[in-house]
Amino acid sequence: MSQALLLTQCLQNDFVKPIGPHEQHPNLLHIGHAEARRLMGENPTEGPVARVLEWAYQQSDQTLKLIHIRDWHNSSDPLQLEHLSHFGQHCEAESEGAAFAFPVPENHGKNIGLVNTLTLNDFLNTNLEAELAPYQGQKCRVGLMGVWTEAKITYLAYELSSRYPKFELGVCSALTAGASRSQHFIALEHLNRLLGVKVFNSIAGFVNFLGGNVEDLPLTGWQKSNKPLLVLDSLPMLSETDGQLVRYLFRDARVVRLQRLSGGYSGNEVLGSRSSDLYGHQQVSHVIKIGWHHLIGQERMAFESIESVLGNNAPRIVDFVEHGERAALKYRYASMTNQFSQTFQSLYADMSQEALERLLYTVFVEQLGRLYAAARYEKNDLLAYYEYSSQLAPEVRRNVEKILGQPATGDTLTLDDGTRMPNLCTFYEQSLPRLQSQQAGSGCYMSYVHGDLNGANILQDEHSNVWLIDFYHTHRGHVLRDLIKLENDILYLMTPLEDDAALAEAFELSQFLMKVEDLRRPLPALEDMPLENPHLRKAYAALRTLRGFYPELIHSDRNPLQLLIGQLRYAVHTLGFAEASSNQKKWALYTACLCAREIEWRILEQKGELWISWLPRLRTAPGRLGLTILPGRTDRRRVLAQDLQNLKDQGVSHIVSLITATEMEAYGVPNLREAIASAGFAAYHLPIVDQGTASAEDMQAALNWVQDALDQQGQVVVHCVGGLGRSGMLAASFLRLRGLPVHQALAEVRAVRSPRAVETVAQEQFVRNFTNYKEL
Structure with a gap:
C-alpha cells in the first residue's frame, strides 16, 4: 500500500487547455485564459502541473499512488443530455477535449488509477471507492490538484474527509484553479477553515507533504548547464541554485544581464533583467524575485489574489519555478522599457516636488487606489494587527540603549543634547499588556494593501513609468498601512540629518505632527511651516501629499489613534x-x-480609565505630581464617581482643579468640588479661564500648596478640562521654581503629557516670566 495518494481532478483539455485572451471558451466549464495560463503555464508541457506530474510518475507505487479523475461523457446517453445541454459539449469519451492536458510519460511503469465520472460527486457510480478501499481506516496523506477549486475539488475534499476521517488532505494554490481567481481563493480559505485541508502556497511544500524530496522536482524543459550566460552588475555572484533558477526562467535566451534592485526580505534576490534570445534579438525586460520556496510561494499566492483588481497597472507572473529550498518568480510589467529601472529610494533625493507628487499619485491613486476603493469599516484590534507584543521589550530596550549609549531607566529618556522624552522601554514592558486588553473592540477601514511598501519596492524607469514589486506581505488590512509605512521610510531613512540643528528641527516637526487631531483635515501648506532645513522641507511636502490621500480612505473615521499605532510600529522597527x-x-x-x-x-x-501624566520623580520627590483631564466629563461619557475612584485606585491623594464654575456646569460636573471632598481627597481650587493664565501671586500660592503635599509624600494630580493648557502651565511653572530653565521646563511637561501641553502663547509667556518668586 502506498504511503501517500495524489488525486488529479479534471486536468483535461476541455477544462484547462490554455486559450487566447479573447478566444471563446469551448464550454461553460473551461476555466478561461487567465486561470488556465496560471495553472498550466505558457507551455503546458513545462508548466507547474507538468512538473509535478513528471515527478509523480517517477515515484514508485509504494511511495505514491496516482489517481486521475476525469469527466467522461457519452452524448448519445439520454441521461447525460441535460448536463451536456447546460454546460455545453465537453469531455466526449476518447475525444481530444477529454484527453489529459499534461504530457503522460511513456513506459512509466506505474499502476495508475483511472476514474470516469459524470457528476459533481466522484463517488456516484464510479470506481473511486474501490480504488481507495485499501486505505479505509488507514492514516494517509492525500494531495488534490486540478479544477474547479470551488466545486469539484471542494466536493471531493468533503467526501474524502467524511468517508476517510484518518486521511490528511492537502492542496497547493498553484496546482488548483477555479472559474475565477476570487472564487478560487475563497474556496481555498473555506477548504482550510471548514474542512481542515492544508493549503500550500509552494509546490515544494506540497511535494514535501506527499513525502517527496524537493531536490527531485524536475526543471522540465531545461537541461542543467551554464546556458544562458548570466552577467550580474555586482558581487556577490548568485548561488548555484539561484543561478539555475534564473537560467530556467530564461531557458530561451542566450545572454541575461541582471541588475540588483535593493529591497525584498531576508535571503531574497530582487533582480532587473535585460536578455537576448538565441538569435540575438533583445527580449522584453523582467523583474526576478528569488527566495526560500515557502516565502516565494506566499508572495505568488498573495499577488495572484489582487492581480485582477490592479488591472494593467499590475505586473504579470509569466513564469515561476521551485528547486530545492529555493524558488523564483518572473514578473513582466506592461510598459517596462529595456532600460534598467531605479528604485524610488535611489531617486528621491533628486526628485522635484512635481515629480514626487506625480509618483505618489500614481502609486496610491492609480495603482493601489484600486484596492483601497473597496475598503470597509470592520472591527480590528490594531495593536494585535500591527503585531505589538511585550515579548519584543528586550529587543526594544537593546536598540534604545544602543542609541542612547546608556541604560534606559526612569520615566523619561535623555539624549546627549539634553532632549527628554517618555521612556519607550516602559511602554513595552509595563503599559502594553494593559493596553492590549483594552483595545480589542476597536475598528478601522480595511482593504487589500501591499503590506510592505518602502522606497525599494517602487520602481520607475526613464519614461516615469512606475511599478510595484514585492507582494509577499499583501493581505487584507488597515487601509492606511502602506501610506504610514512609506511616510516612515521617507522620514527616517531617506531624509538626511547632517547636524544637531537639523535633528532639533526634526524633533519640532514630530511635536507638530503629534498635535493632529483630525486625519481628514489637510496639513498646513509648506510655505506656512517654520522649516528651514531643505531636507525636512522636502520630507514634509512628501508627507503632506501622502496624508492628503487619507480623506478618501478613512471617510468619517478621523481618529488619529489608528495613525499613531502604525507610526509607532514602524518607527520602533527602524x-x-x-x-x-x-x-x-x-x-x-x-x-x-x-x-x-x-x-x-x-x-x-x-x-474609561483616567490617564495620569506624571512628571519625573527626581523633580517631585518625595511625592509625585501629574496631569490629567477633568474627571466626570459628560461630553466624553465619563462618570464622576467612577473617575474619582479610579484616581484613588492609582494612589492619588491631592487634586488641584483649575476650571471655572461655569465650566463645571458646561461639562456636567456642577458638584465637582463637593464630590472631590466627599471622596476623601485633599483639594485646591484655582479657577482660570480656558486658554488663560493666573496671576503670579495666585500661581505661587497654588504651588506652595502643591509643594507642601509633595513634602508629605502626597500623590498630587492637577487638572483643567483637557489636562493640557492650564495644567501644563502650572506644571511647567512648578519646574521653573525648581530651578529649571524655561525651555527645559516646557520640554519636560510636553515630554510626559503632549506636545500640545501649555497650549497658548500667553500661557507659554507666563511660564517664561515666572521667575521673580521664591523658589520652592
Whole structure:
C-alpha cells in the first residue's frame, strides 16, 4: 500500500487547455485564459502541473499512488443530455477535449488509477471507492490538484474527509484553479477553515507533504548547464541554485544581464533583467524575485489574489519555478522599457516636488487606489494587527540603549543634547499588556494593501513609468498601512540629518505632527511651516501629499489613534535598521516615544480609565505630581464617581482643579468640588479661564500648596478640562521654581503629557516670566 495518494481532478483539455485572451471558451466549464495560463503555464508541457506530474510518475507505487479523475461523457446517453445541454459539449469519451492536458510519460511503469465520472460527486457510480478501499481506516496523506477549486475539488475534499476521517488532505494554490481567481481563493480559505485541508502556497511544500524530496522536482524543459550566460552588475555572484533558477526562467535566451534592485526580505534576490534570445534579438525586460520556496510561494499566492483588481497597472507572473529550498518568480510589467529601472529610494533625493507628487499619485491613486476603493469599516484590534507584543521589550530596550549609549531607566529618556522624552522601554514592558486588553473592540477601514511598501519596492524607469514589486506581505488590512509605512521610510531613512540643528528641527516637526487631531483635515501648506532645513522641507511636502490621500480612505473615521499605532510600529522597527544614520535613529526614537505616550493616553481614556501624566520623580520627590483631564466629563461619557475612584485606585491623594464654575456646569460636573471632598481627597481650587493664565501671586500660592503635599509624600494630580493648557502651565511653572530653565521646563511637561501641553502663547509667556518668586 502506498504511503501517500495524489488525486488529479479534471486536468483535461476541455477544462484547462490554455486559450487566447479573447478566444471563446469551448464550454461553460473551461476555466478561461487567465486561470488556465496560471495553472498550466505558457507551455503546458513545462508548466507547474507538468512538473509535478513528471515527478509523480517517477515515484514508485509504494511511495505514491496516482489517481486521475476525469469527466467522461457519452452524448448519445439520454441521461447525460441535460448536463451536456447546460454546460455545453465537453469531455466526449476518447475525444481530444477529454484527453489529459499534461504530457503522460511513456513506459512509466506505474499502476495508475483511472476514474470516469459524470457528476459533481466522484463517488456516484464510479470506481473511486474501490480504488481507495485499501486505505479505509488507514492514516494517509492525500494531495488534490486540478479544477474547479470551488466545486469539484471542494466536493471531493468533503467526501474524502467524511468517508476517510484518518486521511490528511492537502492542496497547493498553484496546482488548483477555479472559474475565477476570487472564487478560487475563497474556496481555498473555506477548504482550510471548514474542512481542515492544508493549503500550500509552494509546490515544494506540497511535494514535501506527499513525502517527496524537493531536490527531485524536475526543471522540465531545461537541461542543467551554464546556458544562458548570466552577467550580474555586482558581487556577490548568485548561488548555484539561484543561478539555475534564473537560467530556467530564461531557458530561451542566450545572454541575461541582471541588475540588483535593493529591497525584498531576508535571503531574497530582487533582480532587473535585460536578455537576448538565441538569435540575438533583445527580449522584453523582467523583474526576478528569488527566495526560500515557502516565502516565494506566499508572495505568488498573495499577488495572484489582487492581480485582477490592479488591472494593467499590475505586473504579470509569466513564469515561476521551485528547486530545492529555493524558488523564483518572473514578473513582466506592461510598459517596462529595456532600460534598467531605479528604485524610488535611489531617486528621491533628486526628485522635484512635481515629480514626487506625480509618483505618489500614481502609486496610491492609480495603482493601489484600486484596492483601497473597496475598503470597509470592520472591527480590528490594531495593536494585535500591527503585531505589538511585550515579548519584543528586550529587543526594544537593546536598540534604545544602543542609541542612547546608556541604560534606559526612569520615566523619561535623555539624549546627549539634553532632549527628554517618555521612556519607550516602559511602554513595552509595563503599559502594553494593559493596553492590549483594552483595545480589542476597536475598528478601522480595511482593504487589500501591499503590506510592505518602502522606497525599494517602487520602481520607475526613464519614461516615469512606475511599478510595484514585492507582494509577499499583501493581505487584507488597515487601509492606511502602506501610506504610514512609506511616510516612515521617507522620514527616517531617506531624509538626511547632517547636524544637531537639523535633528532639533526634526524633533519640532514630530511635536507638530503629534498635535493632529483630525486625519481628514489637510496639513498646513509648506510655505506656512517654520522649516528651514531643505531636507525636512522636502520630507514634509512628501508627507503632506501622502496624508492628503487619507480623506478618501478613512471617510468619517478621523481618529488619529489608528495613525499613531502604525507610526509607532514602524518607527520602533527602524531603530534596528543598519541603513539608518545615528541622527535618523534618534529622530525615530523621539517620534516613537511621543507616539507611545499618545497611544496609552488615548486608549485608556477611550476605555474609561483616567490617564495620569506624571512628571519625573527626581523633580517631585518625595511625592509625585501629574496631569490629567477633568474627571466626570459628560461630553466624553465619563462618570464622576467612577473617575474619582479610579484616581484613588492609582494612589492619588491631592487634586488641584483649575476650571471655572461655569465650566463645571458646561461639562456636567456642577458638584465637582463637593464630590472631590466627599471622596476623601485633599483639594485646591484655582479657577482660570480656558486658554488663560493666573496671576503670579495666585500661581505661587497654588504651588506652595502643591509643594507642601509633595513634602508629605502626597500623590498630587492637577487638572483643567483637557489636562493640557492650564495644567501644563502650572506644571511647567512648578519646574521653573525648581530651578529649571524655561525651555527645559516646557520640554519636560510636553515630554510626559503632549506636545500640545501649555497650549497658548500667553500661557507659554507666563511660564517664561515666572521667575521673580521664591523658589520652592
